[in-house]
Amino acid sequence: MLALYCDVEHVVRPGDRTSVHVSTTASTFRLQLYPLGGSEPVWSGPALTGKLVPAGDPTRDWQWPDHPIDIPADLPGGVYLVVGLELDGSTDYEPSLVGYDATALLAITPERPASTALYKLPMRTYLAYNPAGGASLYVNRQWRDGACVAGVRRPGAGIGGPTAEPVDIYAPGNPRQTFWHWDEPFLSWASERGYALDVVFDTALDDEPELLGRYGTLVTAGHDEYWTAECRERTEEFVAGGGNVLVFGGNTCWWRTEVRDGELRVAKDEANPVVGDLWWRTDRPEASLIGLSFRHGGASWLAGRPPTSYEFRPDGDALLDGVDLAAFAELTDLAGYEVDGHAYEPGRPWQPTGAEDVPDGLVVLAYAPLADAPPAHWYSDPREPHLRSPRCATIAYHRHGDALIFNGGTTDWPRHLHHPAVDRLTRNVLDAAEVHGV
Structure with missing residues (x-):
């Protein structure tokens, strides 16, 4: 051993x-x-x-x-x-x-960038789900000083350790919350397609904030759920300076956390641990940066998900050039296992409204209503009482000056990169951000 x-x-x-x-x-x-x-x-x-x-x-x-x-x-x-x-x-x-x-x-991470883009590996999320030693932020939770706590300096964290995740029937033998499930497929696909990406752990990026400024694009994929205040601030400064942020994942920037003295700490409610320090409950909700929110989407944690089909905006968009939209719509398991969406008035999905955190000029490329099909169903997180729009999985983008902020809105995006329609849309986004080696 x-x-x-x-x-x-x-x-x-x-x-x-x-x-x-x-x-x-x-x-x-x-x-x-x-x-x-x-x-x-x-x-x-x-x-x-x-x-x-x-x-x-x-x-x-x-x-x-x-x-x-x-x-x-x-x-x-x-x-x-x-x-x-x-x-x-x-x-x-x-x-x-x-x-x-x-x-x-x-x-x-190279001393001098070898790419125009930096890929952020979600180590904090790996750590949150890592039950090495008998506990994680999800299994046998441990509480200290009002926070749910998980150790940073222990085996596991994405690879080389146990996982308490149930079997994913869409990827048997490949547990969620591991590097192999989402990040390895994305990085391998990018390499095969000729997109150079430098890499860094998000935990390390907090320690060296000036690193991000050496790149033109920040890329994250899969399940980048836990963000520190430092990570959020650096990313916002990066966007303000013209940097692109490309999210090929879901449930992004959900929990506000901190890493301190070898501990990952999140203020969760001990009596109800799905409630706590969520970014959308602060004065800086995640959608104001990345356009979408998990609270407008949902999760399907059972063995199989209800079939969910995307509908694309009727007037098209340059990012959709060459994408086989009909073939894309046939991917009924692309949405999940957790998805982010947007708020809109029923019947008007192309016009985001109703939530104060909608960034100016949010362009909805596609959306998929989250329809239940018993026994499978979607779990919906609480949100503001006045919001009545249907829950959905959304693909969207907006611009902040010269910066492009794209959000694919589903954790399983990297698992469908082999599909020609998903492949083409992903390449369109990377090309629009001018991702390449240097």
Whole structure:
């Protein structure tokens, strides 16, 4: 047995030394680095002495032995897997294996941008759902000083640890809230299509706020649910300076959280943990930045979702050029498992209204009413009492000066990139933001 975790709170660059914390039953082991999609290590360290250390408090720093590794200075930026290899055991490593204990994610960000776009990996969301040690923000919740707390410095967090998520029938064997479920499909598709993307953990981006300003576009996909005030402020400053924000996900910027002293903290109601410090309840609701909100959409957490079909705006749009709209509408499982929508008067979906957080000039490209089909149904979060518009999944964008802010409005967008219509719309958006290598 070998388990490990990495430093996710600081930006890691080629040539840096980064911390890897290991507990193992093996007397000796080796650390290796594998590139995303690679079957051979790009770096292999010396034999190290192993030590078995108990699991810690799921809300605190586990303080396992640190075995720092020096990142090769010539290593390209990107997503890597840190792998611990037991030298006196029979462990075999397969890079595609989900939940392999001896694995952790490492994002290496180049010193000088290799792309016009930075992809933000949602480490805070991985951490929130990570039950290593017996608790997460969703399982056996732990409370301290009025906040629900999860530890940052422990195994898991997207890969290399347990997950308490139910089986997703649309992707059996590929649990939600992991890197493999949403982010790996998006990054692999982007690479295949020739879109260069630098990467960083959102937890590390908070530590180095000036990094975002070196790029022209910020990209996030899948399930980027937990945002700190620092993340929000830096993103708003980025947009004000002309930076594009492209969201190919859903339930984005929902919980307002903080990472402090190795703890992920969210003010949730202990009696009713779906209620708490939500961005839309503040004076800076998420839709004022990203155009859409989960409170106008919904979630379907059961085994199967009700079929949901998108309808596109009748007068078209440049972002829809070349998109087979009829084929897109046939994707009845694209919406989910959580979706963001917009408020509108019934019968007038192309005219966003009713909510104070609607950004000026929001263009609704498509929407899909969330119709229930028992036994499947959509869960709807509470919202302002005066809003009467139907719940929906929305695809929309708006502009802030020269900045393009696009929102695909569904977590499962990355899982449908193989579909020609979704592929074309995604490429249209990336091309409009001029995403390319430098």
